[in-house]
Amino acid sequence: MNIGIIGAGHIGSALAVRLTSLGHNVYIANSRGPETLKDVEQKTGATAVTAEEAAQRGTDLIVVTIPLKNIPDLPKDLFAGVPAEVPVIDTSNYYPMLRDGQMPELETGELTESGWVQQQLGRPVVKVFNNILADHLAQPGKPAGTSGRVALPVASDDAAAKQKVMQLVEELGYDAIDAGSLRESWRQQPGGPIYCNDLPADQLREQLQRLGTKRTPEQHAEYLANQHQQEQAMAAQGIKL
Numbered sequence: 001m002n003i004g005i006i007g008a009g010h011i012g013s014a015l016a017v018r019l020t021s022l023g024h025n026v027y028i029a030n031s032r033g034p035e036t037l038k039d040v041e042q043k044t045g046a047t048a049v050t051a052e053e054a055a056q057r058g059t060d061l062i063v064v065t066i067p068l069k070n071i072p073d074l075p076k077d078l079f080a081g082v083p084a085e086v087p088v089i090d091t092s093n094y095y096p097m098l099r100d101g102q103m104p105e106l107e108t109g110e111l112t113e114s115g116w117v118q119q120q121l122g123r124p125v126v127k128v129f130n131n132i133l134a135d136h137l138a139q140p141g142k143p144a145g146t147s148g149r150v151a152l153p154v155a156s157d158d159a160a161a162k163q164k165v166m167q168l169v170e171e172l173g174y175d176a177i178d179a180g181s182l183r184e185s186w187r188q189q190p191g192g193p194i195y196c197n198d199l200p201a202d203q204l205r206e207q208l209q210r211l212g213t214k215r216t217p218e219q220h221a222e223y224l225a226n227q228h229q230q231e232q233a234m235a236a237q238g239i240k241l
């Protein structure tokens with residue numbers, strides 16, 4: 001496949017390594033230009049391009065993996081001419097204290113994180129790879145049926161795009177679990193039990209079922225409080241995003 005990745009940081013680079021090792025052509029971009037990505041090219045085997053080129057040359061799949069707060073900085077016509085059937089993956093997470101600042105629609109719960117990204121991009125997105133640490137994603141996954149194979153939730157309003165992305169998740173060595181629509185993707189956001197816990201398929205399904213689909217105000221408050229605590233702990237350890 002031809003895959004464009006916008007964002008060449010922890011997740012973008014981890015995905016690039018894995019995807020090139022599977023034989024895919026990967027075009028990767030950051031905000032500063034391809035000339036600043038020589039080391040990433042060398043490390044990942046991907047070709048450095050501009051964000052616009054990544055969107056155009058990623059003729060089978062585009063991944064947007066940049067900090068949430070930077071999404072509005074992307075070129076407004078980024079997806080002009082990109083056919084509707086090309087899936088766009090969003091890996092975003094909301095870190096208000098350490099990185100993104102407070103975003104009203106996410107604080108109130110009016111939108112999910114990827115619901116907000118979808119609105120900003122003006123194009124359906126598939127939420128996946130947001131709940132696995134970059135270090136883990138950089139390692140090869142496991143063949144289907146292997147005990148301890150990690151499962152990843154995949155959420156989208158676009159059924160066809162979700163299906164294509166689920167196939168790729170399986171190819172990368174994870175059980176792909178249909179986690180419903182973007183409205184339901186709050187379940188895999190920071191602050192909840194599915195976030196960065198590398199659950200196997202049975203446990204992931206159990207958690208999705210237990211959480212339900214419609215987020216209650218209590219669940220929203222609990223996720224935000226847990227994330228606040230997590231960010232405070234990270235700040236205390238001097239971790240910067």
Ligand SMILES: NC(=O)c1ccc[n+]([C@@H]2O[C@H](COP(=O)([O-])OP(=O)(O)OC[C@H]3O[C@@H](n4cnc5c(N)ncnc54)[C@H](OP(=O)(O)O)[C@@H]3O)[C@@H](O)[C@H]2O)c1
Nearest residue numbers: 007008009010011030031032065066070092093130133134
């Ligand atoms: N790190 C993890 O373990 C992890 C796990 C799951 C999900 N996530 C989420 O995935 C997203 C990316 O995380 P990350 O850790 O990979 O971030 P990161 O290491 O900070 O890298 C961010 C990348 O985005 C690029 N970028 C920023 N603004 C851009 C723009 N306007 N146009 C093009 N590229 C732009 C940066 O390029 P420049 O350096 O040139 O600005 C950089 O290459 C975040 O939402 C994060 O919360 C992270």
